[in-house]
Amino acid sequence: MARTIDIAFGIRTLRLLPVLGCLVGVGSGLLTILFVPMPFGRLCVIAVSSLLVYGGDAALWVGPTRARLRVLDTWSRTHTRADAAAAWRAVADLPFAPLRRRFSYPLVIALIVAWNSFGVRLVGLPPQAFLLFFPGSLLTWLYWLLVRFYLTEVLIRPVLAEISAELPNGAVVPVARLTLSRRLLLAVPGPLVIVGTVVAGLVGPHTIVTIAVGVGASALVAAAIISWPMVLLANSMTAPMAHLRAAAERIGTGDLTVRVPIVSVDEVGVLAHAFNTMTDGLRERERIRMAFGTYLDPAVAEHILRGGPALAGAELEVTALFLDVRGFTGYAEQRPAREVVASLNDLFELVVPIVRRYEGHVDKFVGDGLLAVFGAPLPRPDHADRALAAALDVAAAVRRAPGQELQIGIGLNSGQVIAGNIGGAGRFDYSVIGDAVNVAARVEAATRETGDTVLLSEHTRRLLHAEPDELIARPGIALKGKTAPVTLYAPTNFSSAD
Known part of the structure; x- marks a missing residue:
């Protein structure tokens, strides 16, 4: 107002x-x-x-x-x-x-x-x-x-x-x-000529010659004496400003290493100092963002930095992808720990980019497996399609990877979850909680019984907008914690019959 x-x-x-x-x-x-x-x-x-x-x-x-x-x-x-x-x-x-x-x-x-x-x-x-x-x-x-x-x-x-x-x-x-130099040259010498004219009128005698001398002398003083300090003053201000503009343009391109030289002790010098302080803050924020991106999924890190999620969480429909390594305990017993960790990292190096490509995020690494979520923190109406496409690409990438000894199973399930901050006393993780996640883990466990690489639940199949050419039903599968057997589905290319 x-x-x-x-x-x-x-x-x-x-x-x-x-x-x-x-x-x-x-x-x-x-x-x-x-x-x-x-x-x-x-x-x-x-x-x-x-x-x-x-x-x-x-x-x-x-x-x-x-x-x-x-x-x-x-x-x-x-x-x-x-x-x-x-x-x-x-x-x-x-x-x-x-x-x-x-x-x-x-x-x-x-x-x-x-x-x-x-x-x-x-x-x-x-x-x-x-x-x-x-x-x-x-x-x-x-x-x-x-x-x-x-x-x-x-x-x-x-x-x-x-x-x-x-x-x-x-x-x-x-x-x-209108540059600063021209502004100063107009603001000072011009009025000085007017002052000279007025002074000539005050002093007299009131003749054309006297006025001409007064005007000419004031114009000469303005040109020969006043203009040069104005030019120097303008340069002392515009040169640091040019540094500031160039630095701001570099920051606009993503270069946060730029610093502006502080070359004066006036307001321009204070501005240069404030600019450098700002770039320090931007570098710190970028460092935090990069750290978040290393230890959190980038999508989640960006979501948190923009002000979310709320402590109470949000109820969303998602598709959970649970991946686990088969026979990992026996594999780990026969190899040094360093080699085991390297093998897992090589596996996840294949998996994580594929999950991100389909705009999912890795919720957590669980020992020799991981949980990826599609549809959170940003809702996606086609989360089931994205999750299945990612699962098929992961299975294909692991199969093709040279020297990859680990065998995986992938389970998909969709449903309502709560996505938000989990933790307390100032220490939180962004995660999804709900029965849909637990069922995804049970579906993955069922791959050991059926021999399939990828299995998806009935709920996920119903949510698909574009169903694969053929899904093979695996009826009568007992899932831990569920009283009645369920029907699961395996994509043809990654079924036990392949």
């Missing part, structure tokens, strides 16, 4: 800029008394006539400004992203739009010429006195253009901030139209 009030206040103030311009015009007319003493009545006539110049300038300002405010008004009513991007570009262009109307320059200059000619005749000066007043009037108008430009930039900042909050990153790409 506060930000909306700031925007309304900024827009109302923006619309007062023509009034401020007219006040600048009246002030420039009143400065005439510095050069020519005159009665108060004539001075007022000259001041009021200056409104013609600045009123014309204000009229030329209204058109491009109003067109861009209409785009802003459209966004304020719709608040859509497409309108937000257009509104941001329109508002950001507000300071520049009036300056691009090239026909306005000769028109306003013509008004200044007419105004000065009228003033010279009004106070009874010779025609050549026009050269006394025209440069100062022209400089004052250019000074007003500069002030109006900077005021507009200040007033539109809260508006741009509000719009940016609704834009996705990259929706708008700002372009540096």
Whole structure:
């Protein structure tokens, strides 16, 4: 709400800029008394006539400004992203739009010429006195253009901030139209010339030569003395900013090793330090993410880092894949522990990528086996199809692997589970709990009785969207913990008949 009030206040103030311009015009007319003493009545006539110049300038300002405010008004009513991007570009262009109307320059200059000619005749000066007043009037108008430009930039900042909050990153790409060096060169030397003109009028004598000397001297001082410090000052600010921009672009590509050199003791140096602190934090976060990805499945790690899962867990329908090594106890007795571990790691090196390829995740390694889950933490409507496809690919990969001595069995079962944090006292694991998981382990155990590599339950078979060409039924299988025998199914390519 506060930000909306700031925007309304900024827009109302923006619309007062023509009034401020007219006040600048009246002030420039009143400065005439510095050069020519005159009665108060004539001075007022000259001041009021200056409104013609600045009123014309204000009229030329209204058109491009109003067109861009209409785009802003459209966004304020719709608040859509497409309108937000257009509104941001329109508002950001507000300071520049009036300056691009090239026909306005000769028109306003013509008004200044007419105004000065009228003033010279009004106070009874010779025609050549026009050269006394025209440069100062022209400089004052250019000074007003500069002030109006900077005021507009200040007033539109809260508006741009509000719009940016609704834009996705990259929706708008700002372009540096007016560099910092040019801003400083316009902001300091230009007004210095105006000051020199005013001082010449105060000191006198009020002749064309005196004014010309005052204006020329101030312009020379601005060019020879003031401009160089401005260029150096701009460079001292823009060079570190260039480092910051280059570093930010490298971070955007994923390079978190970049650091920005701290080369100053001003606000830019503080900004560089804050930037380096930010990259340190990003590297730490990436290190944690990589550690999570090593000891947790990457899908689960990403889910946790994004704010889930809840402690209470979520009820989901999943397909559990339980894989176990047959005859592992006898195999482990006949080989050194290091060789046993290496064999298991080689096996899991084949299995885990296949599970990830089908967007499942390895819930846990259980000794010589593993439990993989499809449909959690992100729900998948085709979790049964993914699990069966992964099981078939795993079986085929293990069969083809050269030197692979371990024989595996895979059991699949689907059902409702609770997926969430399991643990306590600050130590949790993300896991799935439910009878569907227990049954998957029992289905895998049944492969030892049937001799099949892959078995799936009736529930999983019913959930398949695309059933394999042929599933061989294995009826009357007794599962541990189940009172009645069940029917399991074996894919033809990995059945005991193969």
